[in-house]
Amino acid sequence: MSLRPSIFANFQRPLYLWNLMIRDSTNNGLFTETLKIYSFMQHSCVHGNTFTYPLLFKSCTNLLSIPHGTMLHGHVLRLGFQADTFIQTSLVDMYSKFSIIESARKVFDEMPQRSVVSWNTVISAYSRVCLMDKAMSLLKEMLLVGFEPSASTFVSILSGYSSDLNSFVFLWQGVSIHCCVVKLGFVCFEVSLANSLMGMYVQFGKMDEARKVFDFLDEKSIVSWTTIMGGYMKVGCFIEAFKLFNQMQRQSIDIDFVVLLNLISGCVQLGKFFLASSVHSLVLKCGCGEADSIQNLLIAMYANCGNLTFARRIFDAIVGKSVLSWTSMIAGYTRSGHPSEALNLFRRMVRTKTRPNGATLAIVLSACADLGSLNTRQDIEEYVFENGFESDQQVQTSLIHMYSKCGSIKKAREVFDRVKDKDLTIWTSMINSYAIHGMGDEAISLFEKMTTSERLKPDAIVYTSLLLACSHSGLIEDGLKYFKSMQTDFGITPTIEHYTCLVDLLGRVGHLDLALDTIQAMPLELQTRAWGSLLSACRIHDNVKLGELAAVKLLELSPGSSGSYVLMANLYTSVGKFNEANTMRNLIDGKRMVKECGWSQVKVSG
Incomplete structure (x- = not known):
């Protein structure tokens, strides 16, 4: 209901009636009307009390009105409410939600008396902007002065740990909070706190620790299930996430929108059509098939399964x-x-x-x-x-x-x-462009400019492009230098892409023994593609003996691939061993494998 000036024709009314009107308009989300009521209240020379100002600060926060908030702060100071814990805590909350952390902290520091809620509010303010060191410092100070944190204190801190804070220091802080929570006995009965702990571990990819918290909970909320499932999806453990979903169904837990999003996201990554169609059936059964975000994910899911017909059907059905x-x-x-x-x-x-x-x-x-x-x-x-x-x-x-x-x-x-403002992705794209054109020196020059003049920290992706450039240009010394520096200078763990580039580089210039040593030093699960690069290099340099070793390893790790047989057949042909080459080709037919055909495009008349 819109409030008109006529309503306030009789300004001489008691404070409690003004407060009731302010409370009703605030609770109904009519925040502008709340401030109007206060304005009429001021004209009647009635001053607010402990009940009035927190509601007004809440209205300012929802309206994102800093001028009104600071004006009300001035009124509070004039009326002498500096010692009112409730009003001062509301002020801290307002400034923190305006992201004016300095003002929030100043009000807090000047409070003569504080409550646990006051401490929680300022801790939450620091956590909201990811200033976790300051939040932890306040938590320690809170304990030193004799305040016992509540579950809300820890929930506030844990909410500040985002994926941008993925470092050992912050993980250690999170673990110390977990220890404190266990010591105070909160985790046994506070589901929201347990969910926050799981969320923190999920952000750091520590799924074993997150699962321990999950399994410890006697009563799990739907947020508990979606947090742990989302964590498994994030680290690529899709099978474990689907096992949890089956467990949910056995326990007759209601499936919500987030669960469905997690399941479809898992199908997008897995690319298995049968599983995708099963999840799609579940979506339709739950009545969520027409939600925009669900439909778009379903399109991506079927496309990733290689079924563009189903993806297009969903797309065409969207009105x-x-x-x-x-x-x-x-x-x-x-x-x-x-x-x-x-x-x-x-x-x-x-x-x-x-x-x-x-x-x-x-x-x-x-x-x-x-x-x-x-x-x-x-x-x-x-x-x-x-x-x-x-x-x-x-x-x-x-x-x-x-x-x-x-x-x-x-x-x-x-x-x-x-x-103008180049980010890491732009630099990587240009370095990769030089790499695929075999312009290794230009790629290296651009990389050095990026890391020295621009002081951008490289990631694993840009190092892949750099090593590819070294490989295509035969820059073996540079390639070995950068492969080492990515680990020692920036702490980047080599992936299969980095190893493959290095093996390809060593193989191209004929250092086959060194390439073999590199592969054998790799984790077993990363070796398949690297053996393929070595086998290709053996064909270039006519090294049949090492080529046969690479072929055996490839067939052990990837027995269903026809590429290994083709590479070995080409190697035998290059050294005149035609019988052995025919044997390899016959094996492809005997095992009913299909050799992928090469193809090229020719533009004719547009």
Whole structure:
């Protein structure tokens, strides 16, 4: 109900009636009306009390009105409420939610008396902006002055641990909080606290510790289940997540929207059609099949399973297609190796009222790169510039990739040079462009500029591009140097991509024994692709003996792949061992394996 001035014609009313009106409007979400009531109350020369001002501060917070908040703070000071713990705590909360942490802390420090809620509020303020060292310092101070933390204290702190704080120091802090929680006996009966503990461990990828907390809980909430399932999905343990879901069903726990999102996300990663169709049936049974976020994930799920027909059926059934729906389907075609279909769908999209965003254009540019058509490339490039997307970093990154894949490294560098605030992704894209063009020196020069002049910290992805550049250019000393420095200088653990680049580099220049030593030093689960690189190098350098060893290892680790037999047959052919080569080819037929055909594109009459 809109409050009119006539309602306040009789200003001479007691404070408790004004407070009731302020409470009702605030509880009903009419925060602007709350401030109007207070204004009329001021005109009647009635001053607020302990009950009035916390509600007013809450209204200011919801309206994000800093001017009104500071004005009310002045009123509180004039009226002498500095010693009122309730009002001062509300002030701390208001300033913290405005992200004015200095003011929140100043009010807190000047409070003559504090409650546990006061401490929790300022701790929560620091946690909200991820200043975890200050939050922990306050927790220690709270314990020293004799206040016993509540479950809410620890929930506030644990909420501050995000994936951006993925370091040993912060993990140690989280573990110390867990110890304190156990010592105070909270975790036995506080489900929300246990959920926060699990969430903290999930952020750090420590699923064994998260699972211990989960298993310790006698009564689990739906948040408990979704937190642990989401954690397993995050670290790639999809089978364990689906086992938990089966356990949920056996215990007749209601399935909510988040559970379904987790299940579909797992199917997107696994790419198993039978499992995907089962989850889709469950979605329909739960009546969530028409939710926009669910439909877009279903499109991605089926596309990742290689079933573009089902993905397209879902897309076509969506009545009011959002930009995310179009982008999901275009991405499905692009990532499944159907760039022409992706571009046709994009052309259809631009004829509708739905406008593409930066993510859509980035995917379309990736499709152009895969297609390699200069005419199509020019059409999409014109659309990018005509519609003001040339400054979008996603689009800029994809433009660099597209130009390099279409053979125009000069145009790729022009786009790179135009970017004002280059992030790591932009640098990586340009370094990778030099790598695939065999321009190792240029890639190294750009990497050195990135790490020295720009002082950007490299990640595992940019090192993959750098090692690829060294490999394609035969820069063995540089490759070995960077492979070592990524571990010693930046603490990056080598992945299969790094090992494969290194083995490929050593193999190309004929250091086959060193390449073999590198593979044998690798974890067993990472060796398959590296043995393939070594076998290819053996064919180049006609080393049959080492090639046979590599082939045996490949067949042990990947017995169903025809590529190993083909590489070995080519090696035998190169040294004149035609009988052995025929034996390899016959094995492909005997094992009913299919050799993938090579293909190329030729542009004829447009």
